[in-house]
Amino acid sequence: MSADFPDLFEGLSSDALFVLEYGPDGGGSDTDAPRDFVESLLVNLADWRARLLDGTRSDAEDYRCCLDSVREAWLQYSFRWVDGPALPYPFDLPAGVAS
Template sequence: MSGIDYAARFDGFDGDVLFALEYPQGQDGPSDCDAPQECVEQLLVVLADWRQQILAGARTDADAYRAALDTVREAWLQYSFRWVGGPELPYPFDLPRTEAAR
């Protein structure tokens, strides 16, 4: 297996991280509207490389890849649809394992 710890790049990543990137000085400070998208784009590049390694047979951590992909999807979903006065959204949107198994 390759020496790159791809999964570690996604530890702790969620929609709150993207909000912190947009408002590095807090909600009352200036915003950097491009920072969250740039972060996600960088992670997508990591995922693309990781995917290629798995498909080439150089890695066997497909479950960790799927978990990282789901993490990015969930973070972007939460970030994209959360705003002041907006709807209350569940976090995460996934069903608990007990409900998903039904």
């Protein structure tokens, strides 16, 4: 396996996206940085998916986990604001809850 796709998604969270936007000290303001980063991850997911479908990779479960982490991070980042609603983190149900 050539690319180590799962490593690209390490530490991904809405908090990490906020750090990209505001900087580690909270003093910056680059509103495009989180979107640009997520777009780069989506490009990697597309490549990874193609490799899973052509049989050159077999780590479908890792792919699903990384896809879910992108969805969760973007969902939380997109809808979290000062004095906004209290949202669960993550939205996934805890293990053992009937599906």
